[in-house]
Amino acid sequence: MSIALVILAAGKGTRMNSDLPKVLHPIANTPMLVHAMQAGSALSPARTVVVAGHGFDAVRTAANDFDEDVIVVEQKEQNGTAHAVDVCREALKGFDGDVIVLFGDTPFVTAETLTKMVAAKAENAVVVLGFETAEPGKYGRLIMSGNQLDRIVEFADASDEERAVTFCNSGVMLAHRDTLFSLIEEITPQNSQGEYYLTDVVELARQRGLGVTAVACDEGETLGVNSRLHLAEAEAVFQTNARKDLMELGVTLQQPETVMLSFDTVIGRDTIVEPNVYFGPGVTVESGTRIRAFSHLEGCHVSRGSLVGPYARLRPGAELSENVHVGNFVEIKNAEVGEGTKVNHLSYIGDATLGAGTNIGAGTITCNYDGVMKHHTTVGDNAFIGSNTMLVAPVTIGNEAMTGSGSVITKDVPEAALAIARAEQQTKPGVARKLFDILKKKKQKRASESK
8 A cells, every 4th residue: 555644844833932943943953854754754655745834935945855756735824733634635636545644843753653553554444643651741642442542532621531541642643545535524623722633533433433543652752842842852862862773783982972963974883982072964984983072073974994083073075085084173174085194183174185195284274265266275195294384275286295394385296296385594693682671671661651
């Protein structure tokens, strides 16, 4: 049976107190909407429909950035969850299969749970996702009769006996397209909010004699984000789970709670990550590397056997080959660093290509920007760049070439050549003492005048 995803993402999220649509607030550096889309994509859906409202254009852009085939429809008036699903009719026209309704602000429902729902659908017309909790609060209660779901009772309408039930509604639902839209047609806004509730589908299905059941998942999967506090809680959940997954795959996190990961971080086994390391989006670290403390990585690739940090920054486009050393207070951006090359101290390498086996001395800077355009620096294999060298791009340093410390290199350096570009030193005997005497007298005069 084909699967379609409907992801409800139209809410403004008033409690977020933000101009940004709620579902675009990031968890692990990606919109929470994308987390929901990622889970659903594991089912290889034939169609994915995102229902947007507040900030429609921004939500559509984010959804299509993740999957250009996603259909984004607009719910111009927010009249409840059933109404939100109903606006997908045209987008799902001609589709003959099951529809899973997810929520863009409930980012942690897993692919495994969705697969369980699909399996339960084989013997039921409607499947609802529920969870057990010790503190059910104001969640809707799932009232079961054996393995059949009789009804969903909202907290405000529940009796004391029903409020004692701890099996609660997540809102996620699965039904065949035709069944779902047929039942939605019968829903009326008979509630205090005057809205069309998707939960009414359950009772209407039972009245038709259709099979309705509920599948249970871990409570953590149903965490909804409605405030900045919830967002922080969701971030903590993601980070805890992601760190655990990495360690189970053979990555050493010396102080796990201090390492921050992104949605797409990839780290190979036998890598050691020291405390207080931040992985931004788009980072891949191969096996057997070491990322030392207080380093910041984003949009980069680190190959086997490399050593990064401490206090290093790898920016987008940084590509480190195997056994590269990047040391303290080094920044690399949009640059390829060849195998075995060392950039160990206090240097900036931007818009550059460094060959294999090259040594970059402390304080080296690729001067890549002229105020209007960026320019490229190329350094060959087995070159030696002396400390405090300014490489003024565009410039090329040949294989086995060398620059003298303190040089400002503005012209290409041929293979095996030594380039020295600095003013000739002049030494004037006794002048330092005379200068100090003059300066001390000026200081004493200023001090006396200020009294």
